[in-house]
Amino acid sequence: MAIINYKHLHYFWVTARSGGVVRAGEQLHTTPQTVSGQIKLLEDRLGRRLLRKSGRQLELTDDGRTALSYADQIFTLGAELESSLRQGNAAGRTLEFRVGVADSVAKSVAYHLLEPALSLDQPVRLIGSEGKFADLLAQLAMHRLDLVVADEPLSRRLSVRAFNHPLGTTPMSFFCTRGLREQLPGEFPLCLNGAPMLIQGASSSVRQQLDGWLIARQLHPRIVGEFDDGALMTAFGRQGKGVFLYPSVLEAETVALHGVEVLGRTDELLESFYAVSVERRITHPCVVAITREARASLFSPG
Numbered sequence: 001m002a003i004i005n006y007k008h009l010h011y012f013w014v015t016a017r018s019g020g021v022v023r024a025g026e027q028l029h030t031t032p033q034t035v036s037g038q039i040k041l042l043e044d045r046l047g048r049r050l051l052r053k054s055g056r057q058l059e060l061t062d063d064g065r066t067a068l069s070y071a072d073q074i075f076t077l078g079a080e081l082e083s084s085l086r087q088g089n090a091a092g093r094t095l096e097f098r099v100g101v102a103d104s105v106a107k108s109v110a111y112h113l114l115e116p117a118l119s120l121d122q123p124v125r126l127i128g129s130e131g132k133f134a135d136l137l138a139q140l141a142m143h144r145l146d147l148v149v150a151d152e153p154l155s156r157r158l159s160v161r162a163f164n165h166p167l168g169t170t171p172m173s174f175f176c177t178r179g180l181r182e183q184l185p186g187e188f189p190l191c192l193n194g195a196p197m198l199i200q201g202a203s204s205s206v207r208q209q210l211d212g213w214l215i216a217r218q219l220h221p222r223i224v225g226e227f228d229d230g231a232l233m234t235a236f237g238r239q240g241k242g243v244f245l246y247p248s249v250l251e252a253e254t255v256a257l258h259g260v261e262v263l264g265r266t267d268e269l270l271e272s273f274y275a276v277s278v279e280r281r282i283t284h285p286c287v288v289a290i291t292r293e294a295r296a297s298l299f300s301p302g
Contacts, residue, residue, distance in 0.1 A: 076096075095125070100149070104152075108231075109273065113275075116294075140162055148277070151274070169271065171270055172245050175260040175263060197221035201227055201228035224242045275290060
């Protein structure tokens with residue numbers, strides 16, 4: 001099998017990043033015709049169009065965007081290799097860690113889960129992205145991500161070869177401002193009747209539990225906001241717009257950061273977190289650090 005010509009790939013990469021063959025030619029100290037010829041050879045080798053004309057400009061095709069993504073990684077690693085060898089310290093190469101966080105996971109929880117990856121002795125470059133769980137799994141399957149953090153496990157119904165690594169489970173607490181608490185009659189949870197409430201979006205695992213929990217106790221809060229973004233939900237909550245639900249494991253931090261009080265808590269509502277990776281047995285240093293710290297500290301009963 002013939003190996004891809006990386007000179008051709010480099011000409012394509014510079015063209016895509018600079019915005020055209022003229023600028024690429026200036027950077028590569030060659031003519032635009034030479035640049036175009038090298039890209040044509042790459043397209044012929046791959047059997048795909050990577051660039052197309054749009055008026056007087058060039059734009060990437062879908063295959064071109066895919067090729068550019070890989071080229072970014074290839075030439076970034078090449079630069080790191082050169083830098084590392086020049087410094088005489090190959091062992092000190094920065095470890096790239098690509099992680100996707102499901103948008104139903106609260107930002108504060110995601111931070112505490114991922115932070116141990118930056119505490120390794122080896123330099124780490126954390127590349128984080130957020131999205132729908134299913135979309136992130138697709139990227140994981142294509143090896144564009146090393147890890148996906150979610151509040152639900154990978155379903156066996158999905159044809160993705162990956163493995164669930166439980167990180168921990170936390171009960172949930174209800175929070176509100178002091179001013180709002182003074183307006184709510186009775187003790188928790190009866191005080192939720194008629195109370196303005198901010199809730200997680202339908203994609204959140206805890207939302208499904210909450211709906212059943214309220215029905216079972218015949219509680220009827222007044223839903224004033226529904227959010228996929230937990231940070232936006234807490235922003236409304238700290239302004240007294242409603243009672244909101246957040247992981248008890250971050251209870252003290254939530255009170256301190258948002259100036260709210262704990263209205264009540266329950267261990268009947270539980271939120272679990274998972275690291276999903278293509279590794280059955282975890283070997284990636286960052287994933288090892290994340291799972292170890294989550295189980296030993298963040299979600300530890302102690």
